[in-house]
Amino acid sequence: MPSRVTDLHVARNVPLPSPARLQAEIPRGDGRADFVAQSRVHLRTLLSGNDPRFLVIVGPCSIHDTDSGLEYAHRLAALAERLRDKLYLVMRVYFEKPRTTVGWKGLIMDPHLDGTDDIPEGLRRARHFLRSVIDLGLPTATELLDPITPQYIADLISWSAIGARTAESQTHRQMASGLSMPVGFKNTTSGDLTAAINAVKAAAMPQTFLGVSEEGIASSVTTTGNPSCHVILRGGDHGPNYDEASISAAREALLAAKLAPGLVIDASHANCGKDCAKMPGVFREIVRQRAAGDRSITGAMLESNLVAGSQSFPKPLNQLIRGQSITDSCIDWETTEALLHEAAEKL
Ligand SMILES: O=C[C@H](O)[C@H](O)COP(=O)(O)O
Numbered sequence: 001m002p003s004r005v006t007d008l009h010v011a012r013n014v015p016l017p018s019p020a021r022l023q024a025e026i027p028r029g030d031g032r033a034d035f036v037a038q039s040r041v042h043l044r045t046l047l048s049g050n051d052p053r054f055l056v057i058v059g060p061c062s063i064h065d066t067d068s069g070l071e072y073a074h075r076l077a078a079l080a081e082r083l084r085d086k087l088y089l090v091m092r093v094y095f096e097k098p099r100t101t102v103g104w105k106g107l108i109m110d111p112h113l114d115g116t117d118d119i120p121e122g123l124r125r126a127r128h129f130l131r132s133v134i135d136l137g138l139p140t141a142t143e144l145l146d147p148i149t150p151q152y153i154a155d156l157i158s159w160s161a162i163g164a165r166t167a168e169s170q171t172h173r174q175m176a177s178g179l180s181m182p183v184g185f186k187n188t189t190s191g192d193l194t195a196a197i198n199a200v201k202a203a204a205m206p207q208t209f210l211g212v213s214e215e216g217i218a219s220s221v222t223t224t225g226n227p228s229c230h231v232i233l234r235g236g237d238h239g240p241n242y243d244e245a246s247i248s249a250a251r252e253a254l255l256a257a258k259l260a261p262g263l264v265i266d267a268s269h270a271n272c273g274k275d276c277a278k279m280p281g282v283f284r285e286i287v288r289q290r291a292a293g294d295r296s297i298t299g300a301m302l303e304s305n306l307v308a309g310s311q312s313f314p315k316p317l318n319q320l321i322r323g324q325s326i327t328d329s330c331i332d333w334e335t336t337e338a339l340l341h342e343a344a345e346k347l
């Protein structure tokens with residue numbers, strides 16, 4: 001007789017390989033570990049304002065096709081090398097998408113793009129892809145959404161975001177307190193900065209919470225706190241927050257909270273009204289303020305892909321335009337390259 005009190009809405013429950021098993025199957029190797037550790041040191045220095053270069057976290061809104069994603073990574077790696085004296089480029093390698101209501105939730109959740117939700121395969125593809133990007137000499141950035149995911153991929157990631165929809169979540173703040181890389185907390189979708197500031201404070205503290213061990217066993221995890229967290233301004237329901245007055249207000253709020261004043265500004269999302277045509281103008285204004293002497297602006301974010309815009313999804317996979325986003329609209333490669341060259345000249 002079926003239980004009347006449990007699993008009433010559970011259709012399936014598929015065990016995953018343990019994080020340790022996946023790491024053994026797709027090892028990071030010593031060279032990549034050194035690279036990730038070194039890039040995190042560079043990022044901490046940049047984010048604390050002690051490196052004259054400007055951080056740009058740039059890449060597709062989401063990776064849905066690893067082949068075109070890798071072509072993008074090749075182009076970005078070559079550009080990063082050319083601009084390395086002025087800019088520190090980190091590639092957006094986003095595998096988990098937080099949805100406002102519903103939609104495709106990213107390569108880890110649904111790697112076949114067909115609703116089959118083959119998470120073990122998604123985790124494998126994510127690890128393989130991260131290794132390929134690192135092998136090009138590019139540091140990686142991602143949003144960490146599900147608190148179990150870091151055990152599978154965080155060793156290959158140099159910087160993480162906690163998004164606008166989860167910055168107020170205790171679960172995500174606890175998770176960030178144990179992460180080994182710098183973490184940026186976004187202001188909330190409403191535009192509220194206080195939640196992000198509180199998140200930075202909470203993540204800096206030791207925390208004990210429910211997690212999963214490398215062996216895949218549900219565990220009580222105790223952290224020591226992550227001192228390398230910061231705030232990201234991404235605009236909100238009432239408009240953008242990359243203008244001088246908003247940035248100055250954010251800096252004052254950080255100082256009042258006894259936090260370092262370093263800020264990363266997202267040129268995408270509500271700062272461009274999700275309109276990729278507006279993104280270059282937003283990015284130029286962020287760079288202008290930094291070039292004019294605002295050293296509290298330590299970095300910027302851009303959503304960029306091989307092809308401009310976005311395409312509606314779901315649709316038959318053979319109708320997908322290669323190199324175009326299936327989530328938020330992105331600027332194209334040519335625009336990205338020109339913008340980053342221009343920023344390097346101005347800074
Ligand atoms: O960057 C991605 C999106 O802005 C985020 O996942 C929310 O997307 P949605 O509002 O289309 O669900």
Ligand SMILES: C=C(OP(=O)(O)O)C(=O)O
Pocket residue numbers: 061094098143162163164165186234269
């Ligand atoms: C979802 C994202 O951003 P936000 O949390 O600012 O909406 C993102 O960068 O993919």
